[in-house]
Amino acid sequence: MQLYQQQQIKIHNSLTGKKEIFKPINEGHIGMYVCGPTVYSNVHLGNVRTFMSFDMIFRYLKHLGYKVRYVRNITDAGHLENDADTGEDKITKKARLEQIEPMEVVQRYTVDFHNILNTFNFLPPSIEPTATGHIIEQIELIKTIIDNGFAYEVNGSVYFDVHKFNKSHEYGKLSKRKLDDLIHNTRALDGQSDKKNPQDFALWKKAEPQHIMRWPSPWSDGFPGWHLECTAMSTKYLGEQFDIHGGGMDLKFPHHECEIAQNEAAIGKSPVNYWMHANMLELNGQRMSKTTGNTVNPDELLSGNNKFFSKAYAPSVIRFFIAQSSYRSVLDLTDEGLLASEKGFFRLMDAINLLETLKASDKSTIDIQAWKKACYDAMNDDFNSPILIAHLFDAAKYINQVKEGQASVTSEDLKVLAETINTFTFDILGLENVTKKESGTDKLSGAVDLLIKLRQEARANKDFALSDKIRDELAEVGIQLKDGKEGTTFSVN
Numbered sequence: 001m002q003l004y005q006q007q008q009i010k011i012h013n014s015l016t017g018k019k020e021i022f023k024p025i026n027e028g029h030i031g032m033y034v035c036g037p038t039v040y041s042n043v044h045l046g047n048v049r050t051f052m053s054f055d056m057i058f059r060y061l062k063h064l065g066y067k068v069r070y071v072r073n074i075t076d077a078g079h080l081e082n083d084a085d086t087g088e089d090k091i092t093k094k095a096r097l098e099q100i101e102p103m104e105v106v107q108r109y110t111v112d113f114h115n116i117l118n119t120f121n122f123l124p125p126s127i128e129p130t131a132t133g134h135i136i137e138q139i140e141l142i143k144t145i146i147d148n149g150f151a152y153e154v155n156g157s158v159y160f161d162v163h164k165f166n167k168s169h170e171y172g173k174l175s176k177r178k179l180d181d182l183i184h185n186t187r188a189l190d191g192q193s194d195k196k197n198p199q200d201f202a203l204w205k206k207a208e209p210q211h212i213m214r215w216p217s218p219w220s221d222g223f224p225g226w227h228l229e230c231t232a233m234s235t236k237y238l239g240e241q242f243d244i245h246g247g248g249m250d251l252k253f254p255h256h257e258c259e260i261a262q263n264e265a266a267i268g269k270s271p272v273n274y275w276m277h278a279n280m281l282e283l284n285g286q287r288m289s290k291t292t293g294n295t296v297n298p299d300e301l302l303s304g305n306n307k308f309f310s311k312a313y314a315p316s317v318i319r320f321f322i323a324q325s326s327y328r329s330v331l332d333l334t335d336e337g338l339l340a341s342e343k344g345f346f347r348l349m350d351a352i353n354l355l356e357t358l359k360a361s362d363k364s365t366i367d368i369q370a371w372k373k374a375c376y377d378a379m380n381d382d383f384n385s386p387i388l389i390a391h392l393f394d395a396a397k398y399i400n401q402v403k404e405g406q407a408s409v410t411s412e413d414l415k416v417l418a419e420t421i422n423t424f425t426f427d428i429l430g431l432e433n434v435t436k437k438e439s440g441t442d443k444l445s446g447a448v449d450l451l452i453k454l455r456q457e458a459r460a461n462k463d464f465a466l467s468d469k470i471r472d473e474l475a476e477v478g479i480q481l482k483d484g485k486e487g488t489t490f491s492v493n
């Protein structure tokens with residue numbers, strides 16, 4: 001018997017706006033597709049948050065015994081600068097600016113992406129297909145959509161006919177937009193576009209002479225539209241209909257809306273049973289985005305070398321911080337938030353590291369089975385990791401109580417407690433057991449924390465000369481102490 005036969009997962013389906021009981025198409029198997037990065041620049045922490053949410057979901061589904069085929073693509077062509085099919089291809093533009101080959105851009109940032117994922121202890125997906133590796137599949141899809149009457153060719157480019165599609169299907173059902181409103185809210189075409197209507201989107205674009213990334217097709221030498229690659233690759237590897245499709249909230253429209261339209265136009269079926277959208281990461285109250293420059297790269301946060309944060313944070317601390325809020329909530333990345341998560345993370349690790357020293361008793365004063373069930377219930381409820389973490393903190397409290405003789409557990413319960421806390425902390429949340437000392441990023445803070453402690457002692461002894469000396473001399477070497485409600489913290493200038 002597999003664990004999934006005992007657990008019932010509910011998933012918030014963006015298509016219906018409801019939490020629904022999850023039932024895979026084929027019992028015991030799950031097909032999951034997540035839109036991957038466009039590899040034209042370093043990934044920022046917002047991207048990492050979205051992929052981390054799906055990594056945790058992948059880990060939990062695997063833990064339950066499902067055979068999960070997890071496909072996460074690499075967008076290495078076709079993603080234009082803006083959603084209205086205008087502007088340059090993001091990768092081509094970068095190649096032009098840096099005077100290198102587009103494939104050098106792709107290689108550089110794919111390697112960067114993989115390095116970041118390794119640092120944060122991600123599991124690799126089952127398949128990581130690229131848009132450029134699936135041009136033939138995309139051309140075949142376009143032919144089918146044209147044959148079915150939902151696309152038209154103009155001057156070597158092919159566009160999806162949204163107005164015609166909407167007569168027999170429902171365009172906008174995922175993002176809850178009505179075509180009439182879209183028409184109302186978009187500017188009329190300026191005569192430069194070949195599209196019949198501004199809402200139509202490109203399936204194939206004819207390449208201008210200077211456009212380097214180009215492939216032959218029945219319509220022109222050109223390149224595929226961005227939305228098409230995901231339809232081609234998801235259905236190729238997961239079938240015409242599959243279980244879960246995920247991505248960041250910003251992809252709901254137009255990207256995922258267009259994916260649904262393409263699938264329905266080509267195959268006559270809605271591709272996905274459960275659409276999942278991860279919410280945005282903000283940096284000090286504003287959406288993190290490459291375009292606006294309000295970003296912090298993982299490397300900068302890990303090294304402490306940035307203008308936003310007072311210190312460096314370990315990868316598991318950042319992972320823990322992200323898991324402390326639901327994947328569906330907006331999350332604001334702040335120094336206070338990270339400092340609080342760091343404290344909590346090390347408290348949890350300290351408790352886990354005590355487990356081996358605990359002595360079992362004849363009877364349990366804690367209901368370990370009820371606690372274990374609560375951990376599963378949290379994850380079954382739309383992967384509610386903050387509630388799970390609250391239960392892990394309960395377990396940390398139990399461990400400390402048993403250690404101090406204020407509570408007792410039988411050897412059987414101790415085994416269940418240890419197994420369960422390890423499974424959820426390391427296998428499902430993907431954290432790594434690092435102590436404060438080992439985290440490496442913490443050497444400076446270790447030393448400064450010691451000085452902060454000495455300063456507190458000096459103040460307690462009314463030795464203000466010494467306490468001021470510590471503060472002033474730290475300031476001279478660029479370390480500012482900040483006295484606040486939560487105690488003293490520091491920043492490095």
Ligand code: AMP
Pocket residue numbers: 035036037038039045046047048049050247248249250251278279280281282287288289
């Ligand atoms: P991109 O490389 O821009 O296509 O983005 C890759 C993934 O990161 C997509 O699923 C986006 O929705 C997601 N993403 C982009 N910005 C953020 C953000 N600030 N917070 C969370 N996810 C984001």
Ligand code: ZN
Pocket residue numbers: 034035036230255
């Ligand atoms: Zn996609």
